Amino acid sequence: MSRWRRRETAAGEPLPPTRRNTELLLLVFAVLVPVFAYANVGLAMDGSIPPDTAKYGLGLGFLVLVAHILVRRFAPYADPVLLPIAALLNGLGLVLIYRLDLETPKVQAAPSQLMWSAIGVILFAVVMIAVRDHRALGKYAYLAAAVALFLMIVPVFFPAINGAKVWIRLGPFSLQPGEFAKIVLVVFFASYLATTRETLMMIGRRFCGVNLPRGRDLGPVVAVWLASVGILVLERDLGTSLLYFGAFVVMLYVATARIGWILVGLILIALGAFVVGSAEPHVHSRVQNWLDPFASIHAGLGAGQLAQSLFCFAAGGLLGAGLGLGHSILVGFAAKSDFVLATVGEELGLTGIAALFVLYALLVARGFRAGLTAPDPFGSLLAYGLSAVLAIQVFVVAGGVTALIPLTGMTMPFLAQGGSSVVTNWALIALLMKVSDRGRRPPAPIEEPSLLPEDEEVPA
Amino acid sequence: MIVTARRAAGFCLLLLLALLGNATWLMAHEADAYDHMAGNRRPQIVRYQQERGDILVAGRPITGSPHTAGTSDLAYGRNYTDGPLYAPVTGYASQLYGATLLEGVEDDLLAGTDPRLGAWPVITAITRRRSPAGNVATTILPAAQQAAFAGLASTGNKGAVAALDPTTGAILALVSTPSYDPGRLAGANKATRTAWTALDTDPDRPMLNRALRETYPPGSTFKVVTAAAALASGTVADPDEPTTSPDPYPLPESRTRLGNEVSGCRDASLRYALAMSCNTVFAKLGVDMGAEVMRRQARAFGFDDPKLRIPVAVTESVFPRNPDRPQTALSSIGQFDTRATPLQMAMVAAGVANDGEVMRPYLVERLTRGNGSIVHTTDREALARAVAPPVARRLQKMMEDVVTTGTGGNGRIDGAVVGGKTGTAQHGENNRAVPYAWFIAYAKADAAAKPAVAVAVVVEDGSADRADITGGGLAAPIAKAVMSAVLAAR
Numbered sequence: 001m002s003r004w005r006r007r008e009t010a011a012g013e014p015l016p017p018t019r020r021n022t023e024l025l026l027l028v029f030a031v032l033v034p035v036f037a038y039a040n041v042g043l044a045m046d047g048s049i050p051p052d053t054a055k056y057g058l059g060l061g062f063l064v065l066v067a068h069i070l071v072r073r074f075a076p077y078a079d080p081v082l083l084p085i086a087a088l089l090n091g092l093g094l095v096l097i098y099r100l101d102l103e104t105p106k107v108q109a110a111p112s113q114l115m116w117s118a119i120g121v122i123l124f125a126v127v128m129i130a131v132r133d134h135r136a137l138g139k140y141a142y143l144a145a146a147v148a149l150f151l152m153i154v155p156v157f158f159p160a161i162n163g164a165k166v167w168i169r170l171g172p173f174s175l176q177p178g179e180f181a182k183i184v185l186v187v188f189f190a191s192y193l194a195t196t197r198e199t200l201m202m203i204g205r206r207f208c209g210v211n212l213p214r215g216r217d218l219g220p221v222v223a224v225w226l227a228s229v230g231i232l233v234l235e236r237d238l239g240t241s242l243l244y245f246g247a248f249v250v251m252l253y254v255a256t257a258r259i260g261w262i263l264v265g266l267i268l269i270a271l272g273a274f275v276v277g278s279a280e281p282h283v284h285s286r287v288q289n290w291l292d293p294f295a296s297i298h299a300g301l302g303a304g305q306l307a308q309s310l311f312c313f314a315a316g317g318l319l320g321a322g323l324g325l326g327h328s329i330l331v332g333f334a335a336k337s338d339f340v341l342a343t344v345g346e347e348l349g350l351t352g353i354a355a356l357f358v359l360y361a362l363l364v365a366r367g368f369r370a371g372l373t374a375p376d377p378f379g380s381l382l383a384y385g386l387s388a389v390l391a392i393q394v395f396v397v398a399g400g401v402t403a404l405i406p407l408t409g410m411t412m413p414f415l416a417q418g419g420s421s422v423v424t425n426w427a428l429i430a431l432l433m434k435v436s437d438r439g440r441r442p443p444a445p446i447e448e449p450s451l452l453p454e455d456e457e458v459p460a
Numbered sequence: 461m462i463v464t465a466r467r468a469a470g471f472c473l474l475l476l477l478a479l480l481g482n483a484t485w486l487m488a489h490e491a492d493a494y495d496h497m498a499g500n501r502r503p504q505i506v507r508y509q510q511e512r513g514d515i516l517v518a519g520r521p522i523t524g525s526p527h528t529a530g531t532s533d534l535a536y537g538r539n540y541t542d543g544p545l546y547a548p549v550t551g552y553a554s555q556l557y558g559a560t561l562l563e564g565v566e567d568d569l570l571a572g573t574d575p576r577l578g579a580w581p582v583i584t585a586i587t588r589r590r591s592p593a594g595n596v597a598t599t600i601l602p603a604a605q606q607a608a609f610a611g612l613a614s615t616g617n618k619g620a621v622a623a624l625d626p627t628t629g630a631i632l633a634l635v636s637t638p639s640y641d642p643g644r645l646a647g648a649n650k651a652t653r654t655a656w657t658a659l660d661t662d663p664d665r666p667m668l669n670r671a672l673r674e675t676y677p678p679g680s681t682f683k684v685v686t687a688a689a690a691l692a693s694g695t696v697a698d699p700d701e702p703t704t705s706p707d708p709y710p711l712p713e714s715r716t717r718l719g720n721e722v723s724g725c726r727d728a729s730l731r732y733a734l735a736m737s738c739n740t741v742f743a744k745l746g747v748d749m750g751a752e753v754m755r756r757q758a759r760a761f762g763f764d765d766p767k768l769r770i771p772v773a774v775t776e777s778v779f780p781r782n783p784d785r786p787q788t789a790l791s792s793i794g795q796f797d798t799r800a801t802p803l804q805m806a807m808v809a810a811g812v813a814n815d816g817e818v819m820r821p822y823l824v825e826r827l828t829r830g831n832g833s834i835v836h837t838t839d840r841e842a843l844a845r846a847v848a849p850p851v852a853r854r855l856q857k858m859m860e861d862v863v864t865t866g867t868g869g870n871g872r873i874d875g876a877v878v879g880g881k882t883g884t885a886q887h888g889e890n891n892r893a894v895p896y897a898w899f900i901a902y903a904k905a906d907a908a909a910k911p912a913v914a915v916a917v918v919v920e921d922g923s924a925d926r927a928d929i930t931g932g933g934l935a936a937p938i939a940k941a942v943m944s945a946v947l948a949a950r
Contacts, residue, residue: 197461250471254464297499307499313486314494315502319586327502350487354480361476368469372462384465391472395479404482 015442019080020072026084027068031061034091037323041099044324059114060091063121074128075437079370082436085363086429089356089414090117090422095323096343097417100336103329109336109417116419120426127430134434138378141191148184151177152231166237166409176420178240179411182389183428186247190381193255197377200256236282238273239396239408243389245269250388251381277406290406305331305339309401312342313353320349336417338409341401357398360413364391367432373439383435386428501533504555506571508534513570513593513830515550515562517600522546525593534648543641545609548620548634548669549600549823551772552642556652561669562596562823563642565771569594569827569835576827576835592830599630599825603945604913608635611938612919619919619935620670622803623942626810626902626914628840629819631770631803633915633942636670672774675799676918679885680737681898682794684808687734687858689757690745691851699730699854709740711786718743718789734858735866737882739793746792747785754792755779760846762807762818763800770803770823777804794885802916805900807843810914812859813879813902816852818843859902868899870936876947877904880939882932896920899935903943905950913946915939 035057042050050056064087071078094117098110131137137144154177158168167174193200233241249265252258277287288295289306296304303311308331315326326346331339344352367387371380393413400407411421486494494500508528514521521541528537538553540546551561559567568574570593577591578584584591601623608621612635623633644655659667668674690696696703707726708717718739725738733741746754758764758779766776780787780797790796800808803821811818820843827835847855859879862868868880883898902914917935 250468254461254468257461257464294497294499297497303499303501310486310490311494311497311500311502313483314491314500316487317491318488322587327505330501345483345487350484353483353487357476357480357483361473364472364476365469368465368472371465377461380461380465384468388468388472391475395475398479399482402479402482402486404478 023080030084030088037095041324077440078433078437093415120423124426138191144188151181179420179424186385194378197255239410246392313345316346316349370436516597538646544639548636554645555648601632604633607941607945612637620802622806623915626814640666677885678794678800679883681883743789806916809900811846813911815849816847897934
């Protein structure tokens with residue numbers, strides 16, 4: 001009997017719905033919205049629909065369809081909302097980059113972004129097919145730690161680009177290994193905390209009113225964390241450092257429920273941010289810029305990047321200027337990557353920004369849900385960690401370009417130009433879907449014979 | 461772990477809510493301030509994104525908007541025909557320094573962003589659809605403008621002219637010297653900066669619109685207001701009856717004795733006092749009526765109105781608040797702290813000429829779309845009633861006597877009835893600075909039922925001898941030229 005045809009479990013109960021058709025319906029919207037946006041850009045800027053609108057729509061549709069078919073085959077019970085949101089964000093990102101490309105005829109970023117999106121879907125497929133059960137990943141905790149460290153160390157040996165040593169250049173491509181490292185690091189944290197959380201919760205010494213764990217329990221985690229933060233300070237990338245640290249603290253809290261450690265963590269983060277912010281010139285200038293974004297205007301030097309970004313959001317107002325009708329290109333350098341949100345703000349307005357934030361919030365919420373339904377602590381922690389990474393990254397980027405917090409160079413997940421980021425986030429979504437699939441899937445008699453009592457009865 | 465996971469999810473939600481709150485604050489509350497902040501190039505880009513609309517004089521554009529593709533992100537520029545002549549009307553639209561006067565006030569229309577340009581203004585406002593730029597048709601009469609500009613230029617002095625149609629309030633001429641070419645400020649290059657610095661630091665302040673934005677002590681021209689108050693309040697029942705006026709007039713509560721430049725002012729009639737410009741008679745009348753009566757009369761002519769727009773903002777003309785009696789005496793002859801713009805003094809002459817009704821002055825005849833269809837037409841409306849018609853007609857006779865028998869002989873025009881008033885305002889510490897020469901007047905063609913033009917001329921800073929600088933000598937010929945130009949055009 002094929003398990004794809006089954007309508008009831010082995011115990012005779014009706015099967016829960018897979019909700020794959022819901023996903024398909026949502027995917028239709030997730031493709032149509034960017035296609036309309038694409039046509040909209042052309043109409044606004046040239047007065048005609050771009051000739052390659054159909055090609056673009058078909059391309060995006062094909063990628064999404066491939067992903068959907070893979071999900072039907074390899075993760076049939078996965079959450080139906082995750083893939084459509086990822087596809088929608090990726091599609092909108094492509095439109096935004098294409099729209100900004102029209103302002104910079106010499107630098108075309110959309111074609112390579114489309115290529116990276118395809119690679120991202122390929123990685124999505126690889127995760128779908130290769131990771132049959134997410135629990136298998138938990139066995140590679142120390143390998144994950146080593147890989148993460150390696151990925152983070154590599155860029156130190158490459159020249160700094162724009163003040164931060166986070167890229168490696170390979171021919172025409174530049175990669176940000178730190179982006180890949182974030183998933184691997186979360187895998188390590190999840191695996192390690194899943195096995196040691198009981199110990200961490202029970203055993204420890206009280207020190208100054210806070211329960212501190214034994215060194216040998218927490219040692220490896222703290223070591224990896226220290227190493228990652230240290231490397232990031234060397235690489236002058238405060239954003240990613242903040243991201244790792246935040247994810248670490250959230251996962252530690254979720255695993256052990258020890259609020260005292262959160263306090264210690266917050267103090268550490270504040271201390272670290274203060275030291276780096278006042279000592280390291282690259283970061284220091286970012287903090288100064290955050291405190292007074294308009295200083296360069298008063299100094300007669302014209303608006304700086306952050307001021308330009310704020311002007312974009314202000315110009316957008318409630319409803320926005322309309323796609324293609326804003327002037328967010330004034331942001332200049334990084335308008336397509338770190339500052340892509342400014343284009344959303346100016347051209348789609350507060351309405352568009354709010355919708356976008358809701359999409360990210362949904363993605364994060366669904367990720368946490370996957371964690372809640374996961375059958376094992378590792379799966380739960382993995383889902384929580386990945387979701388927290390998403391939420392924190394969105395906060396750090398969006399908060400930076402809207403001057404809520406100091407600006408740090410990072411990319412908006414799926415939306416911004418940046419190959420490493422898009423590819424990583426597709427893998428992240430694939431992992432979340434794997435975990436959610438495992439949580440909602442009924443016990444499968446064929447897949448795992450050892451778990452099924454009737455298998456044991458057969459030889460008896 | 462479920463409880464802590466829910467808390468962590470709550471924390472993530474808080475992060476996103478903080479983002480949303482901050483974005484709302486930024487985009488809804490702070491937006492307006494950021495939109496107009498220095499350093500934000502959007503207003504400039506929008507202003508020059510398409511061909512800028514024109515400012516029209518007598519149906520002919522006095523501005524242009526050449527395509528400047530390739531040189532900057534601003535697609536179109538701005539140029540001016542007869543820039544210095546019309547600068548007090550147009551102001552400038554600069555890619556670096558913003559826009560002033562009509563260029564500034566009507567910027568939305570000229571840039572094409574005014575929702576009224578669209579077919580459905582409310583929907584246009586929401587969709588932010590751009591329309592082709594609109595045009596601004598002014599009320600300026602080129603002949604009058606040129607006469608005023610040439611007349612002021614020939615004196616070589618700083619000065620201003622404002623001319624109105626008394627029956628409508630339409631502004632026919634608006635001139636200020638020294639002037640400048642706004643075209644020099646239009647661009648965004650080094651020459652623009654150099655020109656700006658030169659104009660901005662010029663001690664003669666060529667960018668100041670003296671007709672609208674500078675107030676002068678009106679001197680003896682203000683005696684028309686005092687005479688109006690005297691007749692309207694009944695203080696003087698008959699302008700031909702002798703008044704009780706000593707010469708010199710000892711200012712109350714003071715040892716100062718006010719004298720006259722001319723003889724025959726002792727107990728002179730109001731008519732004679734206006735014709736010969738007797739300080740003593742009007743100073744005493746002001747004191748007799750009291751500051752409050754004077755102030756009310758000044759206000760009835762348009763003084764003390766900080767909100768006057770034509771639609772360009774006009775600086776408030778003032779009669780001093782709560783002056784004591786000697787100050788009231790001086791204020792009533794246009795000295796002390798009485799100050800008026802040339803436009804305001806033209807409104808005084810216009811109010812008398814228009815049988816006591818001051819029409820609201822306006823510079824914009826209508827706003828049109830690029831295809832000529834009308835967006836807005838300025839309504840003619842009364843600003844205030846200065847005096848009742850019988851009083852106004854008596855004042856007209858008296859002002860006409862100023863020209864026929866008095867100090868304003870230089871304003872006489874063959875074939876027209878001209879009423880006027882000269883003035884020489886002293887200012888500076890102990891009145892030592894060079895005085896201002898004033899002349900206000902109106903003219904009515906002999907055959908016509910209604911006056912055609914009212915004008916105010918002020919010439920600063922005479923290079924001639926102090927005694928020579930009188931309104932009759934310097935300012936009246938300019939007023940005459942302007943009025944003749946208007947009469948010829950009608």
